[in-house]
Amino acid sequence: MCERKESHQKTQLTCYEHNNYHLPTATFPHTICDSENLVMDFSKLVRAPCLKYRPGYFCKKETYYNYKSGALIGNCHRTNEFSNLNHFANDFGKDIFSSFITFEEKQVDLQNVKFFDGITIFVSREQDEHVNMFHAMSDFFATHVVIEMFKLNSSNIQIVILDEHFDGPFDFLWDKALSFKRPMKKASSFSNGMVRFERAIFQHAGYATHFLSNLMNFNENDATMCHSKIPLVANFANRILNGLGIKKREINKGDVIRVLFISRRPYVKFGVEHNFMSRQISNEEEVLDRMKTHREYGKKFTVERVDFAHLKLVEQIQKVHDSDFLIGYHGAGLTHSLWMPEETSAVLEIWNTVTTRGWRCFEQFTFWKGNDYTLWSNSNPKNLRKDSLGDYLTVDVADFYKTFDRMVNKLIDSRN
Numbered sequence: 206m207c208e209r210k211e212s213h214q215k216t217q218l219t220c221y222e223h224n225n226y227h228l229p230t231a232t233f234p235h236t237i238c239d240s241e242n243l244v245m246d247f248s249k250l251v252r253a254p255c256l257k258y259r260p261g262y263f264c265k266k267e268t269y270y271n272y273k274s275g276a277l278i279g280n281c282h283r284t285n286e287f288s289n290l291n292h293f294a295n296d297f298g299k300d301i302f303s304s305f306i307t308f309e310e311k312q313v314d315l316q317n318v319k320f321f322d323g324i325t326i327f328v329s330r331e332q333d334e335h336v337n338m339f340h341a342m343s344d345f346f347a348t349h350v351v352i353e354m355f356k357l358n359s360s361n362i363q364i365v366i367l368d369e370h371f372d373g374p375f376d377f378l379w380d381k382a383l384s385f386k387r388p389m390k391k392a393s394s395f396s397n398g399m400v401r402f403e404r405a406i407f408q409h410a411g412y413a414t415h416f417l418s419n420l421m422n423f424n425e426n427d428a429t430m431c432h433s434k435i436p437l438v439a440n441f442a443n444r445i446l447n448g449l450g451i452k453k454r455e456i457n458k459g460d461v462i463r464v465l466f467i468s469r470r471p472y473v474k475f476g477v478e479h480n481f482m483s484r485q486i487s488n489e490e491e492v493l494d495r496m497k498t499h500r501e502y503g504k505k506f507t508v509e510r511v512d513f514a515h516l517k518l519v520e521q522i523q524k525v526h527d528s529d530f531l532i533g534y535h536g537a538g539l540t541h542s543l544w545m546p547e548e549t550s551a552v553l554e555i556w557n558t559v560t561t562r563g564w565r566c567f568e569q570f571t572f573w574k575g576n577d578y579t580l581w582s583n584s585n586p587k588n589l590r591k592d593s594l595g596d597y598l599t600v601d602v603a604d605f606y607k608t609f610d611r612m613v614n615k616l617i618d619s620r621n
Contacts, residue, residue, distance in 0.1 A: 330410075467532065
């Protein structure tokens, strides 16, 4: 995109475009940019409620940035590839790189510019999505892809967040798993100064990761659906586990299978009342009691109910990794399927109707870890109700048990 001459402190900018046609078209193109000696003028970053090239979408608080001309400056010559912005997505890319100018347009005295060494990865996130576990993991996965793509040394990475969103419950993972030698920074920490980055990489947005591929494609025979284990995803899960100090389990013949049933209920956390909770199961006790009638209960498998709202994230992930069979109503909590031991586990997802489908993300996570997956859907509309505290599904216990019985027997046989 921008070429340097052979001299000291010259800029080079190269972008890599990969279009995953199974992602929403609004995310195109999917571009990652790598640079050397790129100068960023943080005084040109202005807080705004919306992205410039995405007006009206996710506009709430002034926690995004608009980038004035000269926010990015390169000591290089533009190539023909940089003649327009078509190589960048409306999701952040165009906003950021529309601000790019060269030293030919604005001379910069590098003696007065702070130098930042090592590898800096710039991350752009959706407003409020960073507190949703699924979308937060999409952002982390985008960084993991960059690390793997460029074979980066994690001990030399600095994460810089290009937003001023409020602190979220997952933010600590930047330091634990991705930027563990250099604590994550936000753009505001540079105090409106000018900084030359030894190496700066701009990852694509979380919406453009593989985690959102094929989410609404319900053709069961579609050859584009990937139902195989993907090492990139398994390695990402291991990165998070290792960062949290969670030792990877060894699965042995004869091990008792641990079934973990996710409960969803209204709760209060961090002083905030979550009085309305969607997708609750109204007859949980009946479902749990029926699973415990299995002839091998207590001998070959156990059942535990968990409400993740009452556990810290590290405790949640540890509990899931210690389990073998995850069962839950469709929701962000099933993102935890990423931490299930690979090639030895199973996920049973519950949905409220056979006439529609929820996003297929948890199905794909399960297959990408090499595990077994089944979706159980309610077939009786009369089993659904709603009130001021949420909506509820009464599970047809007999029908549900048939699916559970088949899946738990398969797991038991695999351990014999």
